Amino acid sequence: MDKNIVSTDRVDIPIGSVLSELHMDKKGKKADLIDRIETIHKEAMAAAKPVALYAPFKPDTKDDVIHINGIEFREPFVYKMLSECELVVPYVASCGQEMDEWSQSFSDNLFERFVADAIKEMCLDVIRDKLVAEVQGKYFDSDKSISSINPGSLNKWPVTGQKPLFSVLGGVTDDIGVELASSMMMLPTKSVSGIFFQKDKEFHNCQLCPRVNCPGRKAPYEGE
Secondary structure, eight states: OOOEEEEOSOOOOOHHHHHHHTTOOTTSSOHHHHHHHHHHHHHHHHHOOOEEEEOOBOOEEETTEEEETTEEEOOHHHHHHHTTOSOBEEEEEESOHHHHHHHGGGTTOHHHHHHHHHHHHHHHHHHHHHHHHHHHHHHSOTTSOOEEEOBTTBTTBOGGGHHHHHHHTTOSHHHHOOEEOTTSOEESSSEEEEEEEOOSSOOOGGGGOOOTTOTTOOSOOOOO
């Protein structure tokens, strides 16, 4: 298995980006809150070590079932999305154990926990962007966008899909510290998993998600 780890020695998210994400304004009347956010931000940047794991595979198809690295994916949705692909790249990305442990100190303060969670999410975005760039540069056509399907994002591929996905990667905890709980929740919670692929038409989970006014929507809802 050609298993690869993506990491970064330094995360440098500007404090202005954090304040914008939190809808805070330095010129406002919440100077005490701004000062606390700046302190949390500084601590977060020192603790941040986001990380990701991925591996490329050629999927096998048989009787409407996709096999990746010998592991079965029986959901019709997964078969539909991946059966014509010559290569797929399962992955897991996380804000990192170090940042998750750091954030536990804010468990008794709702505001500080909210700030810490927002920064953890932004650190996850940093490593996810680096992961996408590396995977696309190594395995896919750079002139086309790559797509991803994610267990738990749609009813068509429920969160139970986490278990075979982790199995495909030969276990993930020893490599990057991400654990899969019995509930199928990943720990650290600011983690994502999925399978990258590329087709002529880019796909976003949003296309099949009817949620209204979603701040993270990347494409209009197209219906089932």
